[in-house]
Amino acid sequence: MRKWRYERSNSLRNKRSTFRAGQLPLDALLIDRDSPEPIQRQLYAALRDLILRRVLTPGLKLPSTRELSKRIMVSRNTVVRAYEQLDSEGYVETRQGSNTCVADLPLSPSSAIDDDSGKQTGHLSNFGHAFDSLELPQFSVLHTALRPSTPDVASFPFKTWNRLLGGNLLRQNFDLFNYNYPTGYPQLKKAIASYLQAYRGVRCEAHQILITNGAQSGLDLLSRVLLDRGDTVWMEEPGYDNARVLFSAAGAHIKPLHVTSSGWDLDRVPDGDIRLIYSTPSCQAPLGLTMRMEQRLRLLEIAHRKGAWIIEDDFDSEYRLTGASIPAMQGNDSFGRTIYIGTFAKTLFPAIRIGFVVLPRSIEPSVNRAAFYCGHQVSLPLQATLSDFIMSGHFARHLRRTRRLYAQRREVFLELSRDLLGEWMEPFEADVGIQVAFRFKRSFNDAAIARRANELNLNVVPLSRYCHFSDPIRGLVFGYAALDESSMRTHLSTLVEIIRASEGA
Numbered sequence: 001m002r003k004w005r006y007e008r009s010n011s012l013r014n015k016r017s018t019f020r021a022g023q024l025p026l027d028a029l030l031i032d033r034d035s036p037e038p039i040q041r042q043l044y045a046a047l048r049d050l051i052l053r054r055v056l057t058p059g060l061k062l063p064s065t066r067e068l069s070k071r072i073m074v075s076r077n078t079v080v081r082a083y084e085q086l087d088s089e090g091y092v093e094t095r096q097g098s099n100t101c102v103a104d105l106p107l108s109p110s111s112a113i114d115d116d117s118g119k120q121t122g123h124l125s126n127f128g129h130a131f132d133s134l135e136l137p138q139f140s141v142l143h144t145a146l147r148p149s150t151p152d153v154a155s156f157p158f159k160t161w162n163r164l165l166g167g168n169l170l171r172q173n174f175d176l177f178n179y180n181y182p183t184g185y186p187q188l189k190k191a192i193a194s195y196l197q198a199y200r201g202v203r204c205e206a207h208q209i210l211i212t213n214g215a216q217s218g219l220d221l222l223s224r225v226l227l228d229r230g231d232t233v234w235m236e237e238p239g240y241d242n243a244r245v246l247f248s249a250a251g252a253h254i255k256p257l258h259v260t261s262s263g264w265d266l267d268r269v270p271d272g273d274i275r276l277i278y279s280t281p282s283c284q285a286p287l288g289l290t291m292r293m294e295q296r297l298r299l300l301e302i303a304h305r306k307g308a309w310i311i312e313d314d315f316d317s318e319y320r321l322t323g324a325s326i327p328a329m330q331g332n333d334s335f336g337r338t339i340y341i342g343t344f345a346k347t348l349f350p351a352i353r354i355g356f357v358v359l360p361r362s363i364e365p366s367v368n369r370a371a372f373y374c375g376h377q378v379s380l381p382l383q384a385t386l387s388d389f390i391m392s393g394h395f396a397r398h399l400r401r402t403r404r405l406y407a408q409r410r411e412v413f414l415e416l417s418r419d420l421l422g423e424w425m426e427p428f429e430a431d432v433g434i435q436v437a438f439r440f441k442r443s444f445n446d447a448a449i450a451r452r453a454n455e456l457n458l459n460v461v462p463l464s465r466y467c468h469f470s471d472p473i474r475g476l477v478f479g480y481a482a483l484d485e486s487s488m489r490t491h492l493s494t495l496v497e498i499i500r501a502s503e504g505a
């Protein structure tokens with residue numbers, strides 16, 4: 001067994017002490033006496049790091065506490081406590097009457113990571129690799145200008161919400177503080193069911209509702225429960241990219257259900273079986289179009305004929321800003337093939353992370369079990385607060401107020417964009433949703449324009465990002481709901497400069 005030999009380096013006399021042992025590069029073992037972190041903790045962390053990186057090899061004898069304390073000029077107690085901590089976590093072994101030795105640990109995950117590249121050398125599943133080419137969005141506060149799917153958070157009645165939330169916490173209803181109601185808070189499920197029946201024409205009972213962490217967690221669950229590798233998913237093109245990612249990660253083959261200004265192309269049904277159809281019939285993502293009744297009935301019939309499930313993602317239909325609300329397709333489904341998904345991300349605010357799925361009875365138990373075991377539950381105090389918010393009429397009031405606000409803003413935005421962008425772009429004819437999609441009239445690289453806009457903190461999204469097959473539509477999607485007129489004018493003017501520059505490039 002090797003024995004430690006410490007040499008006090010010159011720097012020990014300075015405020016930062018560095019020491020060496022034999023040939024070992026112990027410069028890494030730094031004690032900073034000015035740091036607010038206790039010395040014992042620093043010593044423990046430094047030794048642990050050396051052990052994990054195999055600089056201190058298994059079996060190596062550590063110096064006695066007395067010796068080390070002298071060498072590094074700290075109290076013996078400090079060394080004793082650091083050793084005790086290492087011992088209790090299993091990094092070292094202390095035998096009665098003998099020295100403390102480095103334990104024989106299997107190579108730790110941290111030693112399997114190349115410090116410089118940060119690249120993992122371990123194995124990932126196919127599912128793990130499905131996200132390799134995607135970026136984790138790095139949104140900042142600055143980065144909200146023109147961002148699609150962004151409601152006006154400032155109009156949310158936070159005082160009312162806080163009062164209701166405070167009430168739920170102070171009442172100390174212990175139901176809300178335990179592992180209860182894995183599929184959702186019963187009163188919230190009831191409130192959502194009544195709302196959906198009355199305002200969205202959805203046919204459901206409260207027990208069919210599963211509360212999820214936003215629509216995305218509902219999509220994740222459904223793709224896991226319904227899809228096997230090699231299954232066919234027929235999804236809108238252009239279509240919601242975050243849904244596509246999940247279907248691909250589940251190993252499905254995605255076939256395009258083309259959507260153009262004239263509607264959904266239901267004539268080109270994929271050959272063979274279809275396991276799942278994903279659609280946004282009341283507010284097409286990203287174009288904002290609405291599917292006509294005749295097409296809805298045809299789509300339902302195709303699903304029935306092919307034995308496919310339909311996911312109807314009704315993410316933004318509350319903001320139909322002119323004319324009467326158009327009921328959900330689920331209400332027309334007499335075959336029980338439609339799974340309806342909703343979210344409060346637009347009607348309240350995205351960070352609330354509450355959404356829901358309306359499950360056909362035949363899959364209700366399976367999806368509920370999967371939701372529980374995959375940990376898709378939502379905070380119960382928040383669910384209870386949302387249920388109070390809906391039941392006491394605040395939700396309906398907030399919807400009325402924001403509908404009025406967004407209708408005005410949409411009109412102003414369309415007028416401004418006609419004036420400023422009209423030479424290059426035109427909007428899709430749509431009157432629903434808190435974003436609008438525009439197509440370029442001539443050939444432009446929408447991704448490059450969006451990239452440049454992002455650099456200038458405009459969070460526009462290129463339409464081509466929603467397309468994965470031939471001939472992507474070129475255009476941009478803008479969020480307008482959170483902007484007043486003067487910010488709209490400023491941002492659109494910046495965009496005009498970007499487009500002009502790209503014309504000259």
Ligand SMILES: Cc1ncc(COP(=O)(O)O)c(C=O)c1O
Pocket residue numbers: 149213214215216217240280285313315342343344345350354355
């Ligand atoms: C088509 C579509 N579905 C669902 C959502 C909402 O997802 P979540 O409730 O997870 O925020 C969005 C958000 O932008 C969307 O565009």
